[in-house]
Amino acid sequence: MMVSTSVEQSTQFSVKSLTPFGALLEATEDHSDIQQLSIEQLCQLTWEHRLIVLRGFSLLEREELSTYCQRWGELLVWNFGTVLDLIVHQNPENYLFTNGNVPFHWDGAFAEAVPRFLFFQCLKAPEAGSGGESLFCDTVRILQNVSPEQREIWQKTEINYKTEKVAHYGGEITKSLVSKHPITGLSTLRFAEPLNDASVHLNPLYVEVCNLPAEEQNPFLNELIENLYQPQNCFAHEWQEGDFLIADNHALLHGRNPFISNSQRHLQRVHIL
Ligand SMILES: [Fe+2]
Numbered sequence: 001m002m003v004s005t006s007v008e009q010s011t012q013f014s015v016k017s018l019t020p021f022g023a024l025l026e027a028t029e030d031h032s033d034i035q036q037l038s039i040e041q042l043c044q045l046t047w048e049h050r051l052i053v054l055r056g057f058s059l060l061e062r063e064e065l066s067t068y069c070q071r072w073g074e075l076l077v078w079n080f081g082t083v084l085d086l087i088v089h090q091n092p093e094n095y096l097f098t099n100g101n102v103p104f105h106w107d108g109a110f111a112e113a114v115p116r117f118l119f120f121q122c123l124k125a126p127e128a129g130s131g132g133e134s135l136f137c138d139t140v141r142i143l144q145n146v147s148p149e150q151r152e153i154w155q156k157t158e159i160n161y162k163t164e165k166v167a168h169y170g171g172e173i174t175k176s177l178v179s180k181h182p183i184t185g186l187s188t189l190r191f192a193e194p195l196n197d198a199s200v201h202l203n204p205l206y207v208e209v210c211n212l213p214a215e216e217q218n219p220f221l222n223e224l225i226e227n228l229y230q231p232q233n234c235f236a237h238e239w240q241e242g243d244f245l246i247a248d249n250h251a252l253l254h255g256r257n258p259f260i261s262n263s264q265r266h267l268q269r270v271h272i273l
Helices: 039-049 062-070 139-145 148-155 214-229
Strands: 003-009 013-018 023-027 051-055 083-087 102-105 117-124 134-138 158-163 171-176 178-180 187-189 205-209 234-237 244-248 252-256 266-272
Touching: 013 039, 023 039, 039 051, 039 244, 062 083, 062 117, 062 266, 134 139, 139 187, 148 178, 171 178, 205 214, 244 252
Parallel strands: 023 051
Antiparallel strands: 003 013, 013 023, 051 244, 083 266, 102 252, 117 244, 117 266, 134 234, 134 252, 158 171, 158 205, 178 187
């Protein structure tokens, strides 16, 4: 993880900018209690930096995590409840639980409501150098730096997504590629990378650009996807045990690097509306 200059200080934590975006909040004392921090301040920092990583704070018990997140806002309740355990499974039905990569997407596309925040805590980090970093792409930054011509094309684009409900989501939806962040008002991209490759047998996601001839589908999607992975738009988080990470789900897309070697990783995630 790259850390640059300190941009802000508080009595409970220091704030350092991450590269190319994001902020690391380090507790000034070991085993600090995240529940003592101002939620309003953490929200502001998340919207400003797109994501924040908190380090040096004590982990929360499962129930405690859910109760704490309710102080941030209403929680999205799935068939498993509010806390999803992200662990690599032996016989996965959905790519989320494999050791392969997770393509870029935003959460809640197939749900009734899109969460404002993704709230993670890391119970067990993969060994250093074994892969499994979470990836975040700043779509606001992409739109701010793209040519006016490209932006105009994207603004007129709608995309259709289809996936079978194997895990906790599924269905068919059509979404505008460019959207507006409901809190900051900034323009964002809403996009999920296709998963219709022949090598992917688990829970494919079919993606079709509306009103675009078949031969233009792949060039259009490839150009868009190339932007997502540009180093200036993309932050890879190497987890450390005890990390909390809060991400702005309206501004960012997220995914995961594959694991290079067998490694344990256990995250817990909550969706805050
Ligand atoms: Fe996700």
